[in-house]
Amino acid sequence: MSVELDAKGLNCPLPILKAKKAIKDLPAGDVLRVLSTDPGSVKDFEAFCRSTGNELLSSADDGGVYTFEIKKTAA
Amino acid sequence: MSNTDGKKMSIIVTKGTLDWAYPPFILATTAASLGVQVTLFFTFYGLQLLKKDLGHLKISTLGNPGMEMPMGGMHMSMPNVVSMLPGVDSMASSMMKGLMKKKGVASLEDLREATQDLECRMIACQMTVDLFELKQDQLIDGLEYAGAATWVEVATDSEINLFI
Numbered sequence: 001m002s003v004e005l006d007a008k009g010l011n012c013p014l015p016i017l018k019a020k021k022a023i024k025d026l027p028a029g030d031v032l033r034v035l036s037t038d039p040g041s042v043k044d045f046e047a048f049c050r051s052t053g054n055e056l057l058s059s060a061d062d063g064g065v066y067t068f069e070i071k072k073t074a075a
Numbered sequence: 076m077s078n079t080d081g082k083k084m085s086i087i088v089t090k091g092t093l094d095w096a097y098p099p100f101i102l103a104t105t106a107a108s109l110g111v112q113v114t115l116f117f118t119f120y121g122l123q124l125l126k127k128d129l130g131h132l133k134i135s136t137l138g139n140p141g142m143e144m145p146m147g148g149m150h151m152s153m154p155n156v157v158s159m160l161p162g163v164d165s166m167a168s169s170m171m172k173g174l175m176k177k178k179g180v181a182s183l184e185d186l187r188e189a190t191q192d193l194e195c196r197m198i199a200c201q202m203t204v205d206l207f208e209l210k211q212d213q214l215i216d217g218l219e220y221a222g223a224a225t226w227v228e229v230a231t232d233s234e235i236n237l238f239i
Contacts, residue, residue: 013105017181051078
């Protein structure tokens with residue numbers, strides 16, 4: 001299963017805060033797909049995943065829209 | 076496996092202007108989202124950030140040469156002799172709020188609510204509450220009222236301690 005979170009147009013720290021909230025409700029193993037336009041979120045989602053122990057499956061830049069796929073692996 | 080398991084952060088919040096209200100709430104909500112236990116200790120002008128309504132918070136351009144507001148592709152800074160005129164702080168504050176909204180920056184109200192939702196511990200300094208004659212019913216619910224010893228106890232057990 002995967003869930004999408006549209007955080008486009010939001011600035012720091014909102015994409016992270018919304019991702020945290022969204023991932024909390026997911027069962028382990030599910031994937032959260034985050035869309036963002038904040039260039040800072042590229043580094044921030046790497047740090048978020050390292051810190052929380054969730055797995056960053058992919059990080060892509062499609063002309064200023066960033067897509068992150070995060071697999072919930074932490075409790 | 077999480078890198079933040081059991082990690083703690085404390086922030087002493089001393090400033091009561093619109094711009095300086097952001098760093099403590101941004102860092103608190105972000106750290107809490109990353110799994111860090113956060114305590115905020117509000118003292119002196121930082122207590123302004125605990126009032127029920129935050130609409131009174133302003134920025135001041137006075138003595139702040141680093142503040143250059145983007146305007147029509149240029150940047151505008153304010154000479155001190157203009158900053159001191161009545162109404163300039165209010166005007167600059169409305170401009171800042173407009174700019175923040177346009178750029179998708181969170182409102183302070185939302186960040187503060189998120190701080191509480193993420194179960195950050197929020198402590199109002201009892202001494203400065205008394206000093207400025209603030210009433211508990213002027214401030215938001217969910218606060219603790221305590222003194223320096225409470226912060227020291229938290230700080231000695233925290234990996235990160237910030238003074239803002």
